[in-house]
Amino acid sequence: MITIYKQKCIPKDMELISLNDAFFNSYTSQWLDDRARDIIKNIDDSEWQGGNSIKSRFDGTILNIDRLSTGCKTALNIFYYTHTVFDIRECGDNALDIIYGFEHGNIYCSYPLISFEMKKVKVVDMNGERELSSYEDLKEWWINEK
Amino acid sequence: MKNNPVVMDRILTNHTSFIVDLELNFNITFIIGESGSGRSTVFSIIKEKAVFDKRIRCYNYLDKNLNYKNAIKRSKGKLFVIDNADILLDDAMRQYIAMDPLNQYVIIGRNPTGLMLGQDEIFEMDSLTKDNITEFHLRNSF
16 A cells, blocks of 8 residues: 655655656656556556567557656656655656555655555654555545644 | 637647647646546657747646746746646746736646646647557547
């Protein structure tokens, strides 16, 4: 289950990354393995060719992996860097659906961005951490200032 | 705000097997949509067009540490195409853009808050591939 942080509650030893494109291009792209294939297929409808290549969903041409969408890059950042917090504000609904299904990962957003397919998440605020399993409870937690 | 476009009412350009044909009915065109729908691809194609059309200026996350806000405020008669808008545009900048009568905007992002837009100013990217040619158009989101 993923963990959602309020900004002031992100542990000091965890970095918050907002520029997901740049982080992916510089770091995450080096670590991709077969587990990335389904994530890329499900979000961008592109085929990972191994290494730094993908097959475009539009015309089938082979593209550098830096052409993945920001939402897909964000999902991959979250999946591969489980000790870093990533801002999800640029993710489309399809990327959110994948992210909320991850077994691990840390996210932040200044306003509620919730997948309708969410099942259970861990939230961290000034009161500590706890699990939430409904859309409405999570939305209420998110808009609460504490 | 539903103002008419002050710079251009259409972006039409080619890039190899891609055609971008965006009809711009308002001075601010906000493009939302699912990840991977081609919005950033369209941004990069328009950025290439901007090499030849000096009315167009393009900004994305790579410009975050540059002085793009002042560049926008000093401009007149430009079409600004802004990708990664959720990262680049803070509340004050959104308010400025909403009230700017001198420039036009195409904004790619998720959250249109603060831009004072009606539903009919919010679009999604549509693509159609036929005979190895992919065309991108806008369609109303709501």
